[in-house]
Amino acid sequence: MSSFEEADTEETVTCLQITAFHPGPRQSGPFQSIKLGMREKLPSSEVVKFGRNSSICHYTFQDKQVSRVQFSLQLFKMFNSSVLSFEIKNMSKKTSLIVGDMELGYLNKTDLPARSMVRFGDYQLLMEKEDGESLDWFETQFILSPRSLVQENNWPPQRPIPESGCYLPYSTQNTSPTEIDENESWIEG
Amino acid sequence: MERPLTVLQVSLHHPTKAPAVFATVPSSLQHDTSPLLVGRSPDSHLQLQLPRLSRQHLSLEPYRKKGSAGLAFSLKALSRRGYVWVNGLTLRFLEQVPLSAVNEVAFSGVQMVIHVELGTSLEAFACCFFVSPSPLIYRPQAKESDEWEDIPQALPAPSSEKQDPSYLGSLHHPSQTGDSPPQPSAGGGTEIQLQGEPADSLLC
Numbered sequence: 001m002s003s004f005e006e007a008d009t010e011e012t013v014t015c016l017q018i019t020a021f022h023p024g025p026r027q028s029g030p031f032q033s034i035k036l037g038m039r040e041k042l043p044s045s046e047v048v049k050f051g052r053n054s055s056i057c058h059y060t061f062q063d064k065q066v067s068r069v070q071f072s073l074q075l076f077k078m079f080n081s082s083v084l085s086f087e088i089k090n091m092s093k094k095t096s097l098i099v100g101d102m103e104l105g106y107l108n109k110t111d112l113p114a115r116s117m118v119r120f121g122d123y124q125l126l127m128e129k130e131d132g133e134s135l136d137w138f139e140t141q142f143i144l145s146p147r148s149l150v151q152e153n154n155w156p157p158q159r160p161i162p163e164s165g166c167y168l169p170y171s172t173q174n175t176s177p178t179e180i181d182e183n184e185s186w187i188e189g
Numbered sequence: 190m191e192r193p194l195t196v197l198q199v200s201l202h203h204p205t206k207a208p209a210v211f212a213t214v215p216s217s218l219q220h221d222t223s224p225l226l227v228g229r230s231p232d233s234h235l236q237l238q239l240p241r242l243s244r245q246h247l248s249l250e251p252y253r254k255k256g257s258a259g260l261a262f263s264l265k266a267l268s269r270r271g272y273v274w275v276n277g278l279t280l281r282f283l284e285q286v287p288l289s290a291v292n293e294v295a296f297s298g299v300q301m302v303i304h305v306e307l308g309t310s311l312e313a314f315a316c317c318f319f320v321s322p323s324p325l326i327y328r329p330q331a332k333e334s335d336e337w338e339d340i341p342q343a344l345p346a347p348s349s350e351k352q353d354p355s356y357l358g359s360l361h362h363p364s365q366t367g368d369s370p371p372q373p374s375a376g377g378g379t380e381i382q383l384q385g386e387p388a389d390s391l392l393c
Contacts, residue, residue: 044283045245045267047224076265077283084283089252091222093311107222107253107260107311135282136269 012132014084015039015139016073019126021149022063030063030123031144039139044084047074048140051091059142065121067092073112075138083131084138086112095120117150124149194219194315195260195308197249198393202300202321203239210238210299217317217393222260224248225316228267235316242297243268249288249303251314259307260314262288271297293326300325317393 022030033054042048042058049057053068061070069091075084089109090097097104098119104110112118118125126149132138203210213236220234227235230244237246245267251260265285266273273280274295280286294301302325308314 075283076285077281079278079284105253105255107251108255109252 011134013041013134013137013139014075014132015130015141016086017128017130017141017143019128019143019145019149021124021145021147023122023148024063026144026146030061030066031142032062033060034142036142036144039141041137041139044075044134044136044138047072049091059140061123066123067094070095070120071097071118077135082133082135084135086127086129088112088118088127090120092120119150192310192312193308194310194313195251196306196393197262197314197316198304198306198319199316200302200319200321200325202323202325203298204300204324206239206298207322208320211318211320212238214318214320217315219313219315221313222251222311224250224265226267235318237299239297239299241271242299243271246271246296247273247294250285253311259309260311262305264288264292264294268296295326302326315393319393 020031024030040058048059049069049072050059050061051057051069051071052061052063052066054060056069071091072089073086074089076087077084087109088097088099088104090104090106093106097108098117099110100113100116102110112127112129114129116127118127124145126145201207201211201214218234225235225248226233226245227237227247227249228245229237229239229242233245247267248265250263250265252263253259254261263285264273264275264280266280266282269282274293275286276289276292276294278286288303288305290305292303292305294303300321
């Protein structure tokens with residue numbers, strides 16, 4: 001028997017893709033200590049913290065205006081559902097966290113929709129969930145956007161991410177919404 | 190001026206393995222705003238000496254409801270194998286439920302009743318623990334279907350000892366809030382009986 005035959009059946013993993021924008025410089029900006037583009041696998045019971053304190057936070061922002069722990073994310077399962085959902089909680093006493101149109105004060109929490117814009121200070125984080133089968137693990141992927149994500153509320157449509165890990169921003173010249181069939185190819189011709 | 194802490198008055202009972210199972214339970218503890226972990230692991234904030242308990246079996250997470258000044262709590266099941274029974278609901282792995290003022294919780298034979306006494310501090314909360322020699326939860330029909338369950342099939346009837354009627358009453362089941370996941374309707378009301386009065390410390 002080969003190890004291939006003996007291995008556990010592979011499961012797809014729920015992935016939270018975070019596309020971030022901050023108006024600061026890209027090279028020495030607040031995201032310099034974050035591994036961009038890499039999918040990180042975490043246990044599903046883990047509470048993922050975002051903030052300035054590198055000893056507590058999984059994702060560290062190099063910015064003194066960011067709280068030691070700014071916000072946290074954790075998974076939960078709806079009753080009678082096999083799908084994992086994310087919950088987001090504001091851990092900052094000083095700064096509100098805006099999730100979609102909802103403002104969260106200190107220790108307020110809310111369910112994160114499958115696609116949601118999260119904002120605090122000058123930070124914009126587009127969070128997109130890709131459902132998976134595994135209940136034991138989930139993945140996160142952090143990507144930078146060179147352009148603001150909230151201009152005229154035109155968030156980038158869901159699209160494949162290039163291996164460089166850099167999100168190609170939504171063209172502001174295209175003012176009409178684009179509807180893509182799941183079988184439709186992105187590459188025309 | 191220091192704000193008063195929210196206090197969880199937690200009564201514990203195990204039908205066959207007390208007091209050994211509660212040997213490492215302190216009389217009180219103070220915790221920050223991170224989830225308080227209950228399980229077998231030494232890393233748990235409340236460690237219970239039950240071999241069939243998961244290393245992290247459940248968590249009690251403080252949070253603030255929108256518009257509320259004080260802390261609220263949600264209970265989440267963290268055991269992949271065992272279930273946690275809360276106020277008539279059976280929680281499986283990663284399912285969670287907001288807690289009410291009085292809550293019945295059962296897992297792996299442990300019976301736990303949690304009274305939430307509201308404070309205004311948002312920095313921390315306190316837990317006071319009492320071990321009860323008598324059953325805390327009377328359930329005519331057992332609803333927990335934990336595969337590791339070692340609680341006797343037929344729970345002993347509530348103690349015939351003198352009871353304070355103020356400790357008896359139907360539970361308030363968690364209501365759905367805008368910032369909580371939807372919950373199925375709760376099961377029938379149950380009655381509780383608390384044994385063991387708070388110690389004469391400041392919080393407990």
